[in-house]
Structures are given as structure tokens and as C-alpha cells.
Amino acid sequence: MIADHTGGSSRAGSLPLVASELAFDFTNTASGRGGPNELEHLREGRDVVIWARHAKAISDSDRDAALAALAADAGLATRLLAEALDLRDTIYRIGLSLSRRQQPDEQDRSQLAAIHAHCLACAKLSPFGDGFVWRWDAGQTLSEAIRGPIALSALTVLTQQNLARIKQCEGDHCGWLFFDTTKNRLRRWCEMSVCGNRAKVRAFRQRHFEAKATG
Numbered sequence: 536m537i538a539d540h541t542g543g544s545s546r547a548g549s550l551p552l553v554a555s556e557l558a559f560d561f562t563n564t565a566s567g568r569g570g571p572n573e574l575e576h577l578r579e580g581r582d583v584v585i586w587a588r589h590a591k592a593i594s595d596s597d598r599d600a601a602l603a604a605l606a607a608d609a610g611l612a613t614r615l616l617a618e619a620l621d622l623r624d625t626i627y628r629i630g631l632s633l634s635r636r637q638q639p640d641e642q643d644r645s646q647l648a649a650i651h652a653h654c655l656a657c658a659k660l661s662p663f664g665d666g667f668v669w670r671w672d673a674g675q676t677l678s679e680a681i682r683g684p685i686a687l688s689a690l691t692v693l694t695q696q697n698l699a700r701i702k703q704c705e706g707d708h709c710g711w712l713f714f715d716t717t718k719n720r721l722r723r724w725c726e727m728s729v730c731g732n733r734a735k736v737r738a739f740r741q742r743h744f745e746a747k748a749t750g
């Protein structure tokens with residue numbers, strides 16, 4: 536995802552949601568970690584709220600009320616950002632380890648479980664369709680209303696899904712994680728139209744160069 540990562544304002548409200556799991560879409564609010572093209576889209580508390588609405592974790596009215604609350608309380612905004620980044624980077628480290636077929640750090644697993652338990656304590660089990668869902672009151676517990684569904688998504692993957700489907704995009708300076716839901720499990724890119732095409736162009740140039748060198 537570097538083609539349109541040109542810096543400037545945060546794209547928290549328009550980032551592609553291509554990870555097939557809310558938890559990994561959340562980790563993809565940063566890219567190119569540790570490299571020259573590192574890009575962070577969660578730079579202040581309001582970015583977290585804007586992304587949460589974009590990812591449909593909260594409603595329009597929740598977003599509007601939250602943005603007003605953050606504007607009036609700088610401490611709330613700082614805390615929300617810190618808590619969101621802590622969860623995001625915990626999930627990222629776990630996902631990265633699993634994508635490399637390594638055991639995630641015990642401390643990260645404990646931290647994810649602790650955040651989940653904390654958020655769940657603020658949730659209500661509410662009727663939805665023929666079943667029930669966890670619901671949070673964003674007006675009362677904004678940080679938990681945003682982190683709750685994300686932590687739940689991460690834990691659902693860890694406890695119920697095929698971990699071999701957790702992958703990291705092979706694109707240079709990308710680093711996005713995704714859950715491969717394709718039938719043949721051969722997905723390699725966050726987005727074929729971005730990192731996939733970039734790699735194709737690179738491979739074409741390489742072949743062209745080699746053909747010239749040997750021709």
C-alpha cells in the first residue's frame with residue numbers, strides 16, 4: 536500500500552479494508568513499519584474514531600458525539616490514542632509472528648486477553664437477529680466500544696480459525712496483514728492493484744534487464 540501513501544493528512548477514514556478481519560484491518564492503519572516509507576494513519580485520538588466509523592465498528596451518531604467529546608477533552612483524546620495503539624501493535628506483533636509460523640510472544644497474548652476481558656466487562660449481550668451480539672455504549676465507554684470488537688475479532692481468529700491463513704503482504708515497504716479467505720490459499724498481496732502490480736512491474740523489468748544483459 537505505498538502507491539498512495541504520500542504522507543500529508545491521515546487517511547484513517549478512507550483506508551482500504553481488505554484484511555477480511557476487523558483486527559487485521561486495524562493493524563493496517565500503519566504500513567512500512569521500521570522502514571523509510573513508514574506511514575502512520577492514527578496520529579491523534581480523532582483518527583481512531585474516524586477509522587472506527589469507517590470500519591463500521593461504531594455508528595455515525597457515535598462518531599459525531601465522540602469527536603465532540605474529544606475536541607472538548609484533550610486528555611480523553613490522548614488516552615484513546617494510546618490505548619488504541621497499544622491494542623493495535625499487540626495484535627500486529629501476534630499476527631506477524633503467526634504469518635511467519637512462529638509462536639506469538641506470551642506477553643502479547645496476555646495483553647490481548649487482558650484488553651478483551653476489560654472491554655467485555657463494559658459490554659452488554661444484546662439480541663440481534665436470531666441470536667445475540669456484544670454491544671458497547673460509545674457515549675459511556677468510547678475506548679472500550681472501539682477496542683472491544685477489534686480484540687474480539689483477533690481472539691476469534693486465534694481460537695477458531697486456521698492460523699495458516701494469516702499472512703503478511705509480500706509488497707516492499709507494505710507490511711499489511713490479512714486473513715486469506717481464498718479457496719486455494721494463494722493470496723499474496725494486500726491489494727493486487729497496488730502491491731501485486733508493483734511486484735509484476737519489478738519482475739518484468741528484472742526479466743527485461745536480464746534478457747538485455749545476456750542477449
Ligand SMILES: [Zn+2]
Nearest residue numbers: 704709725730
Ligand atoms: Zn501490500
